[in-house]
Amino acid sequence: MKLNHSTLDHLPSLVRRPDYVPSQQACGIVHLGVGAFHRAHQAVYTDAAMNAGERNWRILGVSLRTRSVHDQLIPQDGLYSVSTKSEAAPEVRVIGAIANVLVAPENPAAVVAALASAATRVVTLTVTEKAYHQSTGGGLDMNAPAVAADLSHRGPTTIYGYLAAGLRGRWRESAGGLTLLSCDNMANNGKSLARSLNDFLELYDPALADWTRHNCSFPSSMVDRIVPATTDADRRALSETSGVEDSGAVFTEPFSQWIIEDSFVESRPGWEQHGAQLVNDVAPYETAKLRMLNGAHSALAYLGLARGLSLVSEAIADPQVGRLASRLMREEAATSFNPAPGQDLRHYADELEARFSNPALPHRLIQIAMDGSQKIPQRWLDTLSARQETGRDCPAILQALASWILYVRGTSGEVDDPMRDQLARTWQSAGHTGIASALFGESGLFREHWSASETAIEHLNTHIRESAET
Numbered sequence: 001m002k003l004n005h006s007t008l009d010h011l012p013s014l015v016r017r018p019d020y021v022p023s024q025q026a027c028g029i030v031h032l033g034v035g036a037f038h039r040a041h042q043a044v045y046t047d048a049a050m051n052a053g054e055r056n057w058r059i060l061g062v063s064l065r066t067r068s069v070h071d072q073l074i075p076q077d078g079l080y081s082v083s084t085k086s087e088a089a090p091e092v093r094v095i096g097a098i099a100n101v102l103v104a105p106e107n108p109a110a111v112v113a114a115l116a117s118a119a120t121r122v123v124t125l126t127v128t129e130k131a132y133h134q135s136t137g138g139g140l141d142m143n144a145p146a147v148a149a150d151l152s153h154r155g156p157t158t159i160y161g162y163l164a165a166g167l168r169g170r171w172r173e174s175a176g177g178l179t180l181l182s183c184d185n186m187a188n189n190g191k192s193l194a195r196s197l198n199d200f201l202e203l204y205d206p207a208l209a210d211w212t213r214h215n216c217s218f219p220s221s222m223v224d225r226i227v228p229a230t231t232d233a234d235r236r237a238l239s240e241t242s243g244v245e246d247s248g249a250v251f252t253e254p255f256s257q258w259i260i261e262d263s264f265v266e267s268r269p270g271w272e273q274h275g276a277q278l279v280n281d282v283a284p285y286e287t288a289k290l291r292m293l294n295g296a297h298s299a300l301a302y303l304g305l306a307r308g309l310s311l312v313s314e315a316i317a318d319p320q321v322g323r324l325a326s327r328l329m330r331e332e333a334a335t336s337f338n339p340a341p342g343q344d345l346r347h348y349a350d351e352l353e354a355r356f357s358n359p360a361l362p363h364r365l366i367q368i369a370m371d372g373s374q375k376i377p378q379r380w381l382d383t384l385s386a387r388q389e390t391g392r393d394c395p396a397i398l399q400a401l402a403s404w405i406l407y408v409r410g411t412s413g414e415v416d417d418p419m420r421d422q423l424a425r426t427w428q429s430a431g432h433t434g435i436a437s438a439l440f441g442e443s444g445l446f447r448e449h450w451s452a453s454e455t456a457i458e459h460l461n462t463h464i465r466e467s468a469e470t
C-alpha cells in the first residue's frame, strides 16, 4: 500500500500513525537539510509534540541541493515512516510533521519567503559540516566561491545567503526575530553559526547584522541518533513485512538524544516533553558526543576500511580496531574535557559500544569516511590539542589519524571530501615523509586546530611508513 493521506487510515495496525490530521496543521518551523537524519530525529520529536496536542508546528523542509527528498515525499503528501531496528522486533511509525519540501535551487524565492514569514518561529539546520564553509582556521571562509557569490548578491546558494535574505524580509515586514538552531555535528554549533552569519551580514548589510544580533538567538545543540543511508533492500523489506510502500522511509536505532541550549526568542514545540533536554550549557554533552561517539566512528571508518571491512558492527568486532576505538573513547577522548556533574562517561562509552555493535542496523563505514577534513577537527584534533597541552599523548587517535592521512591520498579509492584536491596536492608536494608535518606541523594546514608536537609527528610518520610497507 502506497503511503499517502488517503491510505493513512488503512495502514496495518502494527504501524503507528499520527494522532493528528497532518493536513490540518500549519507550519511553524523551517528546516534546512531534510536528509534522513532530520527525518529520524527533529521531525520525530516535533511529530510527538503534535501527537500530544500541540498544534501548527509542522515543518517546511528545504533541500539546498538536490530534489531527491522532494521526489520521495511529495507524492506521499510529506508522509514517511521511521523504523527502529535492534535485536527486538522493529517498530514502524509514520511521521506527519513534514508539510512540504522545497528544492531551494529551483525556487529560492519560496525559501526566502518561508524564512521571512511571521508564522516561522524556529529554523533548524542539519546541512552537514561543509555547508558552514568554515575556514581551516575557524570562522567563515569568505573566499569560498559560493560564499563570495552570495556576498555579491549573486545567490542565494549557501545557508548564509538564504538566511540573510529571509532575515531581511522579516526585518522589513516586522515579522519578529527567529531562533536559528544548528543541529550539526560541530563544536559550539550555535555560536559558530552566529559568528559566521554575523561575519557574512557585516559585509552583506551591516544594519541587518545589527538587527539579527538583537532579534535572533542561536542555541547550541547536541543531536544523536545513528541513521544509516536507506537502501532499496530496506524499502523492499519494509514493504514485505508491513505492506507499506514508502519511498521516503528511514531506518534507525531505538536510541535518540537531543540536548538543546535553552535560548529561544519565540515559542517552540515542547520537545522536552518527548525526550529532549533543555539545558543552560550544552558543551560537556556536545564535547562527549563529538569526541567519543563521532571520534570513535571516524576511527572505525578509516581503520576498518583499510582492513577491507564495510560496516561499523564489523569494525567494532574486529579485535584490533575495536580495542583501538575503545581506548580512543575511554582513555583519550573522555579524559580531554571536564564532564558536567553527574555525566558518567564510562557508562556512555559502554552504551556507545553496544550501539556500534547493533547487528540489525547495517551502518556503512564509507558513509562515515565522507568529508573527513570537516569532521576530524572536532572529533580528534580538539582531543589531541587538549591532551597535548597537559603533556598527555593520544596513541589511538594518532593511529586513526595516520589512517585518515593515507585514506585521503586517494590511491585506494575515490575520496569524497570538499578538500580532496587540496589534500591531493599536499600529498604530491610533501610525499610520505612530509605529509604529517604539512598537515599538522607548526605551519600545517590544520595548525589552528592542533599544532602537533615533534613526538606526535614522529609517531604519525612511523604509522604512515609501517602502513606503506604492509
Ligand code: CS2
Residues within 6 Å of the ligand: 185, 223, 224, 225, 226, 227, 293, 294, 297, 298, 367, 368, 369, 375
Ligand atoms: C557519523 C554520524 O556519518 C558520520 O560521520 O559519525 O552521522 C553519526 O552517526 C551521528 O552523529 C550519530 O548521532
